[in-house]
Amino acid sequence: MCHNHRMNHLTPFLILGACGMLGRATASLLGEKATALTFADLDITDPVAVAAALSRHRAATLINCAAATDVDRCQTDHAYANAGNVDGPQCLAEACAKRGIRMVHVSTDFVFDGTKRAPYTEEDEPAPLGYYGLSKLRGEAAVRELLPEALVVRTSWVYGPVGPTSSNFPLKVLEWTRRPGPLRVAVDQLGSPTYAPHLAEGILELVRAGATGLFHLAGEGCASRWEFAREVLAAPRLTATDFAVEVLPAHAADFPAPAPRPLFSCLDCGKAARLGVTLPPWQDGVALYLAGLFREEDPAVDTWGENTPAGCAPARGAPTADPGEMKGKGTTA
Helix, strand or coil, X not given: CCCCCCCCCCCCEEEECCCCHHHHHHHHHHHHHEEEECCCCCCCCCHHHHHHXXXXXXXXXXXXXXXXXXXXXXXXXXXXXXXHHHHHHHHHHHHHHHHCCEEEXXXXXXXXXXXXXXXXXXXXXXXXXXXXXXXXXXXXHHHHHHCCCCEEEEECCEECCCCCCXXXXXXXXXXXXXXXXXXXXXXXXXXXXXXXXXXXXXXXXXXXXXXXXXEECCCECCEEHHHHHHHHHCCHHHHCCCCCCCEEEECHHHCCCCCCCCCECCECCHHHHCXXXXXXXXXXXXXXXXXXXXXXXXXXXXXXXXXXXXXCCCCCCCXXXXXXXXXXXXXXX
């Protein structure tokens, strides 16, 4: 359980973006060792507010999980994208550099264009397709320029217990099964599905190992959206229920969206592995996530319980469609 963020105290870690999937997972792992702040607690683009928060909480390490993650909104609302993904990280890096605070910044596989057909390494040249990826790349650059000893972690296709304003792919798949007809999912869009609690553990292992610079960290393996959906629906609890539906392969181009997505964004995590840090196979994360969901007997419930960070309401809700997936016979989106 997190500390009351209004108190003045010393904790080893300060987590930003506490209501998101990764922020929640990290706060849950660290418990009393961390102070977790939400967007409502701290405007990361405000230098005065950031300085006050760092002085008040006096953490040795800041983990920035806060970001503008609505890919389609980023494509058209550049102010939204820049605030969360460029200006905010830059402001945090400047403040951490002045105070000697270690910073961990989380980035994305969307910095790549998806034209490669082998997992991307840290040495591969970024070439984002859309403004979301571009803004995240600019944020990376700002952090690394201002704070060369920062740890920047790129990840891929993150899912986990959701916050009040977010969803994830497995929840969407379960929601779509309630509609008539087979489930059509993109077979030509590939990434590395990553369970948020596994990612949080890996990031903390990198911190303990003294890692600095750029690292890729994601669920082991590579999967298409179609394979991901089939793995979700293959869970024993689901196969004999209303969730047992046909999953048909489709193409990402069948589901146009305002923002382009890379068709291939699997990550090579060999650099982290050489430090002894690896995440479990992506299928293991799916199994753990579904087990947590069905402990609550509700496929759309947040299972964090008392570990929910202060200021984050347990989340329920109906997920909405995303490019690359659609339910219904003979339909394209």
